[in-house]
Amino acid sequence: MEPKRSKYILIALTVFCVLLIGLTSVHDEWLTPLRTGVGYVLIPVQSGVNSVGSAIYDEIRDYSKLRNAMIENKDMKDLITQLTEENTRLQSEEFELKRLRELYSLDQQYGQYTKVGARVIANDSSNWFKVFRIDKGSKDGIATDMNVVAGGGLVGIVTDVGANYATVRSIIDDSSRVSGMAMQSGDSCIVAGDLTLFKDGRLRITNVLKDSDLKDGDKIVTSNISSVYLPGILVGYASDITNDTNNVTKSGYLIPAAEFGSLQEVLVITQLKADMMKEGESAPSSEGGDTAETTAQSTQAVESESASQ
Missing domain, CATH: 2.40.10.340 (Rod shape-determining protein MreC, domain 1)
Structure with a gap:
């Protein structure tokens, strides 16, 4: 039984190969309608698949760019905040230094007083x-x-x-x-x-x-x-x-x-x-002291x- 089945399969394969050879030898005019029909079906499907694939790829690429941009933007904001705080601190210290210099100059101007x-x-x-x-x-x-x-x-x-x-x-x-x-x-x-x-x-x-x-x-x-x-x-x-x-x-x-x-x-x-006036009262009075005393009073x-x- 097995040898007969193998024999039939071999005959079927032989016939299929002959048919394929015959088809490939047929003139292009016979294949053109088939190709056209297949094109009507496959080309839109292929275009749709390509469009969807391109759109998905673009979305993934844009999302990656957006994510990187957001990270960079946050880093830049943090840096700007840090620089702003540092600049404000430096300006404050500069103004304070200027005021202290003015006070020092004033201290020197009235050096006779503590x-x-x-x-x-x-x-x-x-x-x-x-x-x-x-x-x-x-x-x-x-x-x-x-x-x-x-x-x-x-x-x-x-x-x-x-x-x-x-x-x-x-x-x-x-x-x-x-x-x-x-x-x-x-x-x-x-x-x-x-x-x-x-x-x-x-x-x-x-x-x-x-x-x-x-x-x-x-x-x-x-x-x-x-x-x-x-x-x-x-x-x-x-x-x-x-x-x-x-x-x-x-x-x-x-x-x-x-x-x-x-x-x-x-x-x-x-x-x-008041302390200076007490010290002055203990000193000898000069001429014209009565007039000065009246004005002072x-x-x-x-x-x-x-x-x-």
Whole structure:
């Protein structure tokens, strides 16, 4: 049985091969319709497969690019944030160094006085530092009536002291009165605080004798006869000095030397005018002492009234 089956299979394969040979020898005209039919079926399928494959490949490639771009973008943002923080820190340190250099220059300018540096830690919530608090107190040697300087000139005076803080009333406060004098001529005057007037960057100068030589641009410093302010500290510059209607005195304005809109560090002079006055009382009086004493008493009355307010 097996030999007959093998024989039949061999005959079938032989016939199939002969048919294939015959087909391949047939003229192309007979195969063209078959090829065309196959093309109609296979070409759209092949095009669709190619399109889908290309689209999938493009999507995978675009997703990979997008993922890499997102990673790079995050890295760049982190780097920008780091550089921004570093730049801000460097700018802050630069500004602080500039302020400290100015304070050092001010310290050298008034080298005859001992001083303590302090930072401003709070103000009265106004646009200007009319009353503010510093981070040094009695444990650092700070006491009431000590003079405070910054930015090239007088800022104010200590009015209240705690163990770790002190309160300073600046010369722009409405209740402030500073006995001053013109550095060039020695003529005396009173520098009065005025917050409304300070909106224009000025304070008021009063009690100037008509015959005095005080003129615009003169440097105004604290007077020798002041009751609480140490002598020779720059307050500001005279401006618009004119005769009063009483024809006896002059008045005008003062441009402060210190900046009251951005105080951050100050110097507190730890010497008190009261101690200097006590030392002066123990010294022999000179000629004309009665006149000087009368003037000093008048000035002390004005500044004492200011201090009590």
